[in-house]
Amino acid sequence: MKAGHVDPSAVNAAANQDRRRFLGASTALVLGSLATTEAAASESGPQVRVAVVGTGARGSDLIRKLTTIERARLVAICDDYPPHQLQGAKYAGQGVPAYDDYRRMLEESKPQAVVVATPLYLHSRICLEALEAGCAVFCEKTMCHSVEEARHLADVVNQRGAVFQVGLQRRANAVYRQAQAMVETGMLGQITAIKCQWHRHNNWRRPVPIPRGERGWHALEHRLNWRLYQEYSQGLMAELASHQMDVVNRLLGTVPQAVLASGGIDYWRDGREVADNVFCIYEYQVPPPKQRGAGVSESTVPASRGDSPYTVRVTYSSIQNNAYEGASELVMGTRGSLFLTQKKGLFYQEAVQDDPGWSRAGRVDRNASIVTSGKTLQMANDPWAHRGKPFEIDTSSDDTRDELLAFLDSVARDDPRTICDAQIGLDNTATVLMGNQAVASGSRVEFPRIARRDPR
Amino acid sequence: MPDAQHPAFQPLRPIRGRSIPDVEIRDVAFQGGKNREHETRDGRGRGEHQIVCRRPAMGTMFEFLLQGADPEHLAAVGEAMLDEVTRLDQLLSRFDPTSEIARLNRRAALEPTPVDRELFEILLDCQSRCRQTDGYFDVTYASPPIGGVRGPQGFDQRVRLDAATRSVFFLTPGTLLDLGGYGKGYALDAASELLAEFAVEHALLHGGTSSVLARGSGPDPQGWPVGLRGGQVGELTLHPRADDANDSVKLPLRLINRSLSSSAVFHAGSAVESDLVEPHTQTPLATAAACSVIAPTATDAEVWSTGLLAMGRRRAETLAATWLDFGPRTPQAVYWLQEQCGQITCRLLGREARP
Numbered sequence: 001m002k003a004g005h006v007d008p009s010a011v012n013a014a015a016n017q018d019r020r021r022f023l024g025a026s027t028a029l030v031l032g033s034l035a036t037t038e039a040a041a042s043e044s045g046p047q048v049r050v051a052v053v054g055t056g057a058r059g060s061d062l063i064r065k066l067t068t069i070e071r072a073r074l075v076a077i078c079d080d081y082p083p084h085q086l087q088g089a090k091y092a093g094q095g096v097p098a099y100d101d102y103r104r105m106l107e108e109s110k111p112q113a114v115v116v117a118t119p120l121y122l123h124s125r126i127c128l129e130a131l132e133a134g135c136a137v138f139c140e141k142t143m144c145h146s147v148e149e150a151r152h153l154a155d156v157v158n159q160r161g162a163v164f165q166v167g168l169q170r171r172a173n174a175v176y177r178q179a180q181a182m183v184e185t186g187m188l189g190q191i192t193a194i195k196c197q198w199h200r201h202n203n204w205r206r207p208v209p210i211p212r213g214e215r216g217w218h219a220l221e222h223r224l225n226w227r228l229y230q231e232y233s234q235g236l237m238a239e240l241a242s243h244q245m246d247v248v249n250r251l252l253g254t255v256p257q258a259v260l261a262s263g264g265i266d267y268w269r270d271g272r273e274v275a276d277n278v279f280c281i282y283e284y285q286v287p288p289p290k291q292r293g294a295g296v297s298e299s300t301v302p303a304s305r306g307d308s309p310y311t312v313r314v315t316y317s318s319i320q321n322n323a324y325e326g327a328s329e330l331v332m333g334t335r336g337s338l339f340l341t342q343k344k345g346l347f348y349q350e351a352v353q354d355d356p357g358w359s360r361a362g363r364v365d366r367n368a369s370i371v372t373s374g375k376t377l378q379m380a381n382d383p384w385a386h387r388g389k390p391f392e393i394d395t396s397s398d399d400t401r402d403e404l405l406a407f408l409d410s411v412a413r414d415d416p417r418t419i420c421d422a423q424i425g426l427d428n429t430a431t432v433l434m435g436n437q438a439v440a441s442g443s444r445v446e447f448p449r450i451a452r453r454d455p456r
Numbered sequence: 457m458p459d460a461q462h463p464a465f466q467p468l469r470p471i472r473g474r475s476i477p478d479v480e481i482r483d484v485a486f487q488g489g490k491n492r493e494h495e496t497r498d499g500r501g502r503g504e505h506q507i508v509c510r511r512p513a514m515g516t517m518f519e520f521l522l523q524g525a526d527p528e529h530l531a532a533v534g535e536a537m538l539d540e541v542t543r544l545d546q547l548l549s550r551f552d553p554t555s556e557i558a559r560l561n562r563r564a565a566l567e568p569t570p571v572d573r574e575l576f577e578i579l580l581d582c583q584s585r586c587r588q589t590d591g592y593f594d595v596t597y598a599s600p601p602i603g604g605v606r607g608p609q610g611f612d613q614r615v616r617l618d619a620a621t622r623s624v625f626f627l628t629p630g631t632l633l634d635l636g637g638y639g640k641g642y643a644l645d646a647a648s649e650l651l652a653e654f655a656v657e658h659a660l661l662h663g664g665t666s667s668v669l670a671r672g673s674g675p676d677p678q679g680w681p682v683g684l685r686g687g688q689v690g691e692l693t694l695h696p697r698a699d700d701a702n703d704s705v706k707l708p709l710r711l712i713n714r715s716l717s718s719s720a721v722f723h724a725g726s727a728v729e730s731d732l733v734e735p736h737t738q739t740p741l742a743t744a745a746a747c748s749v750i751a752p753t754a755t756d757a758e759v760w761s762t763g764l765l766a767m768g769r770r771r772a773e774t775l776a777a778t779w780l781d782f783g784p785r786t787p788q789a790v791y792w793l794q795e796q797c798g799q800i801t802c803r804l805l806g807r808e809a810r811p
Contacts, residue, residue: 057539064572067622068556083653093573207532207654211525270528343554396553396562 055088143425188333235274345393516664641758679710776806
């Protein structure tokens with residue numbers, strides 16, 4: 001909706017009406033647990049010849065998913081670590097040639113599409129050569145090990161008009177699609193803060209098949225535990241935060257302006273080089289609600305500030321010795337809170353001035369007693385009172401399989417507008433790496449100039 | 457580890473119904489109620505350590521005890537094993553709508569649905585296990601009855617597996633695959649493969665204490681001590697509702713490179729209800745009884761303890777007495793526990809000729 005030549009108050013009123021209608025309709029839809037739609041892309045269609053480079057844990061996951069999709073025809077797999085190659089070959093099945101050199105694989109198997117699931121430091125090189133060979137590319141997140149690599153890769157993809165997708169699978173996840181729709185239609189009101197975390201309880205260390213200290217251990221340790229060493233990895237920010245910061249970029253519709261951060265190796269002091277815990281505060285400049293279309297809460301936005309961009313702060317933390325609330329994002333708006341995980345979303349309505357609690361659906365009895373007894377204070381003092389009964393968002397499909405389906409669909413149609421293109425990959429790489437830079441420098445870091453869409 | 461000497465210290469106790477029978481793993485002080493943790497303790501061997509790691513999966517708790525020289529290595533292997541269990545849970549869970557089994561349960565009645573090689577192998581195995589046990593181990597047990605059909609209603613009547621397209625097709629609408637029990641055994645076996653790959657010689661693994669897998673002998677050359685609670689070999693009787701003090705291990709067993717699984721139907725009113733069904737009549741099993749099987753793999757033990765229990769003692773006894781040739785899958789011992797006149801009897805139904 002454009003507000004340019006129309007009386008703003010009229011627009012507001014119209015927006016308000018639209019929103020109410022939507023809320024009414026969508027509330028009915030959401031009530032009683034909403035099962036979101038199945039995969040966006042079609043199961044059937046012309047076959048695509050796919051090769052997979054990197055057949056460790058993630059690569060094997062992708063091979064297994066590809067073998068459940070009829071339109072994917074696996075033509076080759078590649079890994080230069082024999083046990084991983086064997087594992088990949090087992091899942092790919094007999095008759096799929098296995099290579100240890102991706103260049104030879106590209107030359108001999110002539111795939112239409114290449115899936116890159118190698119350690120991070122190899123992404124850029126392999127993606128560029130696959131593009132050079134005329135292939136479409138699916139590159140696991142994070143897109144690149146450095147912002148410079150990501151900028152170059154994105155430019156090459158654009159110049160070639162290639163089909164390129166980054167493996168940020170929440171882009172294909174129905175819970176997050178629904179979340180985006182709810183944000184865009186104003187169900188959360190104005191978003192004022194987001195809290196993201198990926199908290200786990202493990203050492204992030206993979207076993208090495210020969211005892212420590214024996215000949216060859218060091219090389220294998222670096223190969224298998226590449227995530228722990230700076231030469232190959234960008235640590236927790238690249239491996240975990242990338243998924244969640246992409247959700248934030250998507251929901252806020254922009255990239256962060258700056259970040260403050262702290263982190264270190266404080267618990268798992270086992271020779272690793274990347275932080276075992278990080279804490280970041282990102283700052284986003286978000287356009288004023290009116291410019292972002294209909295439906296954003298009115299009465300809760302102070303009138304004097306309603307027209308200028310405002311700052312949303314986003315906290316991100318990742319720790320590895322406590323798994324409370326796991327991997328999740330909490331999107332906080334003036335009208336409600338949206339708690340998101342890969343398999344479920346929960347929407348808690350906020351008690352706001354123009355929305356007295358007793359008018360809310362499903363809470364008539366409970367609140368009627370509050371009204372008659374006048375004991376609202378009791379509820380307000382309860383730290384859980386604002387939560388109420390959440391609306392649930394469910395998904396019934398696997399997002400990794402869905403992102404592959406969407407990719408194959410783009411390849412078959414030769415459509416470069418994938419669900420997570422190189423520009424998104426570049427934004428994401430820059431977003432997470434500025435976090436690492438802030439940890440390293442101990443000072444406020446701005447969004448890197450070379451990653452900007454219009455570098456000034 | 458918490459400081460047990462501290463005046464405010466109180467040990468956490470597992471919140472779990474005490475019911476019989478159950479496999480108790482001795483020699484390990486399990487502490488429930490926590491999400492997961494690693495513990496390191498001195499093993500009995502020289503320079504040996506033991507670590508315990510655990511994670512909830514498949515509707516229960518998986519717990520692994522690993523023994524070896526390098527605790528950091530053991531922790532990494534344990535973590536990889538737990539990740540493997542989580543992966544299989546996401547593949548096989550009927551209750552997780554994003555799992556492959558859930559996808560099959562939604563789609564396979566509409567059209568032949570391709571699955572990955574691993575799941576196809578698993579389903580082929582389930583098919584052959586169903587035939588081997590005369591239909592008494594059946595992963596389609598939860599499906600509604602096929603209308604207007606007399607005669608057997610099992611895996612073969614409900615599911616068609618096509619090897620050429622690696623696809624699964626449900627012949628009758630409403631068919632439901634439930635690999636709950638099978639999955640637990642399969643997950644333990646898969647986790648145990650990682651022990652071999654990463655050279656851990658001694659370990660004891662269990663899923664929900666009803667399935668146990670032993671690798672090596674543990675600290676004692678005689679084997680990992682594992683016991684059945686509430687029964688004893690032969691016809692010795694016990695008090696069914698004995699308190700903890702009396703309800704100690706009644707059937708002491710030693711496991712070396714073997715698996716043990718227990719399936720049970722509890723009496724009416726028991727805190728734990730069984731979801732076992734007689735697959736031919738689709739009625740829940742009613743007689744309180746339990747069947748414990750020692751077998752070469754956890755999958756074997758799981759399949760046979762379920763299948764034998766479902767077929768009832770008489771059939772199980774006949775089968776165990778004349779072990780058909782199932783090759784390496786043949787159970788090594790079968791124990792039957794049953795309640796009679798308010799007391800529990802435990803009996804060895806069959807044992808392999810050559811131990």
